[in-house]
Amino acid sequence: MALALRGQRAVAILHFLCFLWAVFALTQNLGVPKPVRKEQDNTYGGPWKHLTFLNQVLQTILYSLCVLMDAVALCIPSQEKCVSCLLRPIRDFIFSAYVFPVGLFVAVAFWGLYAYDRELVYPRELDDINPSWLNHSMHTTILPLLFIELVICTHKYPHRLKGVLGLFFFAATYVSWIIWVYHTSGIWAYPVLEVLSPNGMVVFFFVSFSIMVTFYFAGEQLTKWLWAKRKKVT
Structure with missing residues (x-):
């Protein structure tokens, strides 16, 4: 019992530290003075049209749920089951369908394009x-946060169709959003979109979504492999 409690406290501390970092990175990005922001950030939509920023928001939401669940489990154990039944499905869906595939895509796509041009x-x-450091907080440190959460906390993945549809809805909403921003302001969220033809853009979005789905499956399989292996050891 004492060993389980110490483990629970360790997980709670890690969740709290991850939450603090996510909030810090998010607020620092919002706190960059407008006069020194790049032109795209000063236009319609601000930082909300960038997938990197939206991913940081998703991570912040995820860790806020984790911290809340941990706090209830440690401080009000009598309410743990009730709160867990309510929040765990939301937490697990956000992690599996959004935070893991989108976060991994943000890091891989950004640094891949960065290396190319x-x-x-x-x-x-x-x-x-x-x-x-602000650039790395949005595109690099998101990776260790992803894998920390994968390792310290088990997540129940939804039915595969439900998870992929959730990811598709997010991706379709985001693409519609940045197209609307371009229609309104005349500026694309990312320079790469400026050099693509309409057909090239369709291919780009299709390939991007396919990569996200691949990362979704990777997160699902990693979760099954890691936690099945731990159960055997236990």
């Missing part, structure tokens, strides 16, 4: 505007 995703002029 950084002007397509993060022009050199931004080096004089955004501090490098």
Whole structure:
């Protein structure tokens, strides 16, 4: 019992630290003064049209749920079952359908395009505007947060069709949003979209979604493999 409690406390501490970092990164991104923001951030939609920012919001929501569940389990154990039944399905769906595949895609796609031609995703002029640590907080440190959550907490994945449809709804909503932003302001959220033809854009979005679905399946299989192996050891 004492060992289980210590493990529960350790998980709660890790969740709280991840939550603090997610909130810090999010508020720092919002706190960059408008006069020094890149042109796209000063237009319609602000940072909300960037997938990196939306992913940070999703991670913050996820860890806020984790912290709340941990706090109830440690401080009000009599209410743990009730709160868990209410919040666990939401937490697990957000992680499985959104946070893991989208977060992994953000990191892989950003640094992949950056290595190929950084002007397509993060022009050199931004080096004089955004501090490098802020860039890494949105595109690099999201990876360890993903895998920390994968390792310390088991998540029940939804039915595969439900999970993929949830991811598709998110992706379709985001694509519709950035197209609307372009229609309204005349500026694409990412420079790479400026150099693509309409057909090229369709292919780009299709490939991007296919990669996200692949990452969804990867998260599902990693969860099954990791936690099945732990159950055997236990």
